[in-house]
Amino acid sequence: MTNYTALKEFLSNPKKIIILPHRKPDADALGSCLALSAYLRKAGHTTTVISPTDYPKFLFWMPGQKEVLIYENGKQNKAKKLIEEADLAFCLDFNELSRIEQLGELVAKAKLKKAVIDHHQGNIDFADYYLHDPKAAATAELVYDFIQLDGGSQHLDKKIAECIYAGIMTDTGSFKFPSTSSKIHRIIADLMDLGINASRIHRLVYDTSTENRLRFLGYALHQNLTFLPEFKTGYFALSKKELKEYKTETGDTEGLVNYALSVKGIRLAALFSEKEGFTKISFRSVGDFSVAKLAAEHFNGGGHVNAAGGIYYKSLQETVDTFVKILEQYKEELHKSSE
Ligand code: 5GP
Ligand code: MN
Numbered sequence: 001m002t003n004y005t006a007l008k009e010f011l012s013n014p015k016k017i018i019i020l021p022h023r024k025p026d027a028d029a030l031g032s033c034l035a036l037s038a039y040l041r042k043a044g045h046t047t048t049v050i051s052p053t054d055y056p057k058f059l060f061w062m063p064g065q066k067e068v069l070i071y072e073n074g075k076q077n078k079a080k081k082l083i084e085e086a087d088l089a090f091c092l093d094f095n096e097l098s099r100i101e102q103l104g105e106l107v108a109k110a111k112l113k114k115a116v117i118d119h120h121q122g123n124i125d126f127a128d129y130y131l132h133d134p135k136a137a138a139t140a141e142l143v144y145d146f147i148q149l150d151g152g153s154q155h156l157d158k159k160i161a162e163c164i165y166a167g168i169m170t171d172t173g174s175f176k177f178p179s180t181s182s183k184i185h186r187i188i189a190d191l192m193d194l195g196i197n198a199s200r201i202h203r204l205v206y207d208t209s210t211e212n213r214l215r216f217l218g219y220a221l222h223q224n225l226t227f228l229p230e231f232k233t234g235y236f237a238l239s240k241k242e243l244k245e246y247k248t249e250t251g252d253t254e255g256l257v258n259y260a261l262s263v264k265g266i267r268l269a270a271l272f273s274e275k276e277g278f279t280k281i282s283f284r285s286v287g288d289f290s291v292a293k294l295a296a297e298h299f300n301g302g303g304h305v306n307a308a309g310g311i312y313y314k315s316l317q318e319t320v321d322t323f324v325k326i327l328e329q330y331k332e333e334l335h336k337s338s339e
Pocket of ligand 1: 093
C-alpha cells in the first residue's frame with residue numbers, strides 16, 4: 001500500500017524533516033531512520049532523528065547515531081521545537097502513534113505532514129503518505145525501495161548501506177526467516193557492492209556482549225525459562241529484581257525469547273519483563289500461529305505473524321497468569337499450527 005507519488009511531489013523542494021523510530025528502537029528501526037536521514041540530507045533536505053527512548057549499546061556503531069536526539073533524556077523542549085518547525089515527520093518501523101508515546105501526542109497535534117514507512121500489520125489512520133508492506137522483511141528493505149522509487153540510488157553510499165544491512169540482517173534473523181526473499185538477497189548484493197563489511201556488522205551487533213549479559217543469559221535459561229508442553233509454549237518471566245540483580249541494560253534481553261523456540265515441538269514463545277507500572281511482552285512463533293493477533297487481541301500490541309509485542313498494565317504475575325489462562329483458547333490452534 002503506497003501513495004508514494006504524492007510524497008515525491010511534496011519532497012520536490014527542500015524540507016525540514018524529523019524522523020522517528022518506535023520506542024526502544026531495534027537495529028531495523030534505528031538503521032532505517034539513520035539511512036533515510038543520510039539519504040534525505042544528500043537530496044537537499046534538513047533532517048533530525050528523534051528517538052522516544054534510548055536504545056542498546058550494540059547500535060552505537062551506526063553511522064550518524066551520535067546525532068540522534070533522545071527525547072526521554074532531557075531533550076523534550078528541543079524535540080518540541082523541532083516538531084513545531086518541521087514540514088514533515090517520517091514514522092519508521094511503526095504504524096500507531098501510541099508506539100512513540102508523548103512524541104506521538106506532539107506529532108498528532110502539530111501542523112506537519114506525516115509519512116509512514118513500515119512493515120508491521122495494521123491500518124494506518126494518521127498519515128498523509130505511506131509506504132506500508134507487511135510482507136516486507138524489514139523497514140530497512142522499504143527504505144531501500146523508497147530510495148529506488150525516489151530515483152536516488154546515486155546517493156546510496158557505504159554508510160547508508162551499513163544501516164540498511166543491519167536492519168535487514170536483524171529482522172530476518174540473519175537471513176533465516178521465511179521473509180528472506182530472493183529480492184532481499186539482491187538488495188544485500190547491492191549493499192555489498194557499496195563496500196560494506198557484512199561480517200563486521202554481524203560481530204558489532206551480535207558479538208559485543210558484556211560478561212554480565214552472558215551470565216544473565218545463563219541465569220535466564222537455567223532458572224527462569226518455563227515450558228508448557230500441553231500448549232507447545234515456552235516463556236520467560238523476568239522480575240525487576242532479577243533484571244537489576246544481573247545489572248541488565250537496554251538491549252540485554254534482545255533475542256532471549258528465541259531460545260524458547262529452539263526446543264523441538266515449541267511453537268509459541270513469550271518473554272515478560274516487569275517494568276514500572278506495566279509488563280512488557282515479546283512474542284515469537286513458528287508456522288502459521290499469529291502472535292500479532294494474540295498481542296493485538298489481548299495485550300495492547302501487534303507486530304508480525306511470527307514476532308510481535310505488547311504492553312500489559314498489570315503486575316508480572318497477573319500478566320503471566322492471564323497469558324496461561326488465554327492459552328487454553330488457543331490450544332487447538334497451537335497443536336495444528338504447521339511449521
Ligand atoms: P520485540 O519482541 O523484538 O520487541 O518486537 C517484535 C516485533 O513486535 C517488532 O516488530 C516490534 O516492532 C513489534 N512490537 C513490539 N512491541 C510492540 C507493541 O507494544 N506494540 C506493537 N504494535 N508492536 C510491538
Ligand atoms: Mn522492523
